[in-house]
Amino acid sequence: MGERAHASGPTGARESIDSKRFLIPGAPLDGATALEGALEEYLSHLVVERNASPRTVEGYRRDLRRYLSYALLQGACAPDDVDLSLIEAFAAEMRRARYADASIERSLAAIKGFHRFMNREGLASSQPTAALHLPRKAERLPQCLSIEQVTRLLEQPFTATPTGDRDRALLEVLYGCGLRVGELVGLDTGDVFWDEEFVRVLGKGSKERLVPLEGAAYRSLASYVVDGARSALASHARTGAPTDAMFLNKNGTRLSRQSVFTLCERAGRAVGIEGLHPHVLRHSFATHMLAGGADLRVLQEILGHADISTTQVYTHVDRTHITEEYLAAHPRA
Numbered sequence: 001m002g003e004r005a006h007a008s009g010p011t012g013a014r015e016s017i018d019s020k021r022f023l024i025p026g027a028p029l030d031g032a033t034a035l036e037g038a039l040e041e042y043l044s045h046l047v048v049e050r051n052a053s054p055r056t057v058e059g060y061r062r063d064l065r066r067y068l069s070y071a072l073l074q075g076a077c078a079p080d081d082v083d084l085s086l087i088e089a090f091a092a093e094m095r096r097a098r099y100a101d102a103s104i105e106r107s108l109a110a111i112k113g114f115h116r117f118m119n120r121e122g123l124a125s126s127q128p129t130a131a132l133h134l135p136r137k138a139e140r141l142p143q144c145l146s147i148e149q150v151t152r153l154l155e156q157p158f159t160a161t162p163t164g165d166r167d168r169a170l171l172e173v174l175y176g177c178g179l180r181v182g183e184l185v186g187l188d189t190g191d192v193f194w195d196e197e198f199v200r201v202l203g204k205g206s207k208e209r210l211v212p213l214e215g216a217a218y219r220s221l222a223s224y225v226v227d228g229a230r231s232a233l234a235s236h237a238r239t240g241a242p243t244d245a246m247f248l249n250k251n252g253t254r255l256s257r258q259s260v261f262t263l264c265e266r267a268g269r270a271v272g273i274e275g276l277h278p279h280v281l282r283h284s285f286a287t288h289m290l291a292g293g294a295d296l297r298v299l300q301e302i303l304g305h306a307d308i309s310t311t312q313v314y315t316h317v318d319r320t321h322i323t324e325e326y327l328a329a330h331p332r333a
Contacts, residue, residue, distance in 0.1 A: 034078040034123075035068050042117045051205050055182070063110040079115075079124030084131055087111060108134055144284040145273065150175060152271040154216065163250060165229035167263055169220040170247055170255075174264075174278055176217025177201075178285035178303055181260050181278040187246040189230075192221070203304035211302055221246075286314045 043061055046052040052060075070090050076082050087108075094104045112132060118124040145153070154171055158164040174184055183201045191200040197218060198210045213221065224230055230248060237243060237252025245254035260278050268276025282303075289299055300311040 035071060038079055038118050038123050039064055039068060042114050045117060053205060060110050063107045064114055067107060067111055079118045082128050084128045087128060087132060105134060143280050144287045145280060147288060149273060150284055153267060156271050162229040162232040165224045166247060169224035171267060172217040172220040175281040175285050177211045177213060178282050180282060181257050185247060185255050185257055185260060188244040189246055190244060209304050290314050
């Protein structure tokens with residue numbers, strides 16, 4: 001690759017990324033360069049060819065702009081200016097700057113995809129990430145609640161107010177349908193098929209699926225809508241600003257993701273469950289379904305997993321539960 005700015009200096013060390021410019025993910029880059037142009041092409045490819053969601057594309061943009069900021073500091077302006085040592089140095093600097101392991105792994109995965117794209121499209125003559133090995137992720141079993149904890153959470157007294165009725169319905173649907181928080185806040189009133197007892201969900205990659213809406217989840221959601229709690233919240237919206245959102249805030253507009261996080265944490269704390277995250281209810285739904293005998297393929301469809309291996313993690317959780325029960329009950333364990 002030849003001598004470049006990143007190999008110069010009294011010590012021959014690469015320039016540090018410990019700067020405000022590097023640490024701000026959306027920091028402006030140094031004008032138009034071939035690498036920046038390639039980045040915009042890659043992001044367009046993710047949208048058009050891969051049907052990536054806006055949230056996914058924004059995550060790639062953030063990680064790769066951070067990477068390009070570092071590359072430009074090292075004098076790399078074109079795809080062929082980058083070699084494996086620069087990428088490894090970038091990862092080392094992220095570790096030095098105390099980025100979480102998951103953030104580093106995610107960034108490296110984005111970088112590999114970016115360079116693979118440039119090489120395939122003829123924007124680069126080489127693929128420096130071909131020999132880059134991503135660190136093997138430690139297997140982390142998803143956190144889930146026991147059935148007794150879920151019962152305490154959902155049967156606690158909620159305030160007899162529109163927001164109280166909303167909160168009960170929201171938690172019941174999160175657990176009863178196994179939704180992601182983004183899927184929950186994205187629900188519209190027209191997405192519920194009351195007679196068929198299904199809810200239409202827009203999942204990752206803008207893929208639609210139908211999820212059963214049964215039992216307590218159905219009753220709580222129906223109560224929230226029919227008994228007037230949703231209408232009461234909707235009445236607070238500004239004139240001329242109606243919304244079809246199912247779950248509304250006190251201003252009559254769509255409830256935000258952050259509000260759901262806050263709501264879950266507060267409801268969990270009320271029954272002795274600290275730091276309750278909305279995704280924990282999704283994990284709990286999946287684990288309890290498997291424990292109850294649900295077919296893995298059916299569960300995959302309900303959860304909206306593209307790959308069955310993603311769903312299979314819950315079989316490990318279930319085995320962990322079985323082992324715990326065995327150790328607690330067997331006289332010679």
